[in-house]
Amino acid sequence: MGGIRLKPMSQPMRTKWKFFLTSLIALGALFIPSLPTFAETASPSPSPTPSASQVVSPSPSPSASPTPSPTASAPPVINPAPAFDINKASSQAVVVNKIRPLKPITYKPRDLVYYNGVALARVTSDSLVKLAFGMKKAGAGTLRLNSGYRAYSTQSFIYKDRVARLGLKAGEALAARPGYSEHQTGLAADVSAVGQGCVIQVCFGSTKAGKWIAANAWQYGFIVRYPNGKTPITGYQYEPWHLRFVGIEIATDMRAKKISVLETYWGLPAAPTYLY
């Protein structure tokens, strides 16, 4: 069926159905501006925050430790966890930056879910719904999704337009090259909060929602991908609105280790600029 489906995790069926139903209600309300009070209408089960079973211990499998070759550190594994493959475009652990283009460069996620024209990978949308519930419950505001998956062709159009109008340097500061954008993975979401302003602006980090997200996104498997002061490593200015889904296990481990950027976490080189 075409509705929201849970990612294949080990939750009891009862919880699955409960989440399935609340997700359906939440998604409808979440991304439709005309239903700002979704939290009230959709909270027959006021437990959208991660349950104990969803929050993993701060030290997960050895393969999640920050080594240059994350899949090589573990003892012989017949079927390496795809979640921790940082090279595969379809992996939720994939690292994309200015020196690590997607492979294949025209990659498109298979399981896109659309909301009012904005798409996310299913695993991202499932988790973003939970985050939105948590944010609402905490009184930090109503989440709004501004941008998600961007196709290679879309990014190509944006990139060429910016570079044509502004020149190579200024254009590239605004738009990633096609194949180099995290948005192409379906794992990135640009968010804001209804009525709090600072939409896709640095000041979002100072809003109630922005502060709550910075402090709590990890519980839902998200990181603020381009933190303040890390531009020399990430290659991007501070973007408090740009969330990247990496999964609860990695997000929790990064927090425990006080590491804010993926490049450092995985022992990868800094990616301040493109190589050519």
Ligand SMILES: [Zn+2]
């Ligand atoms: Zn973004």
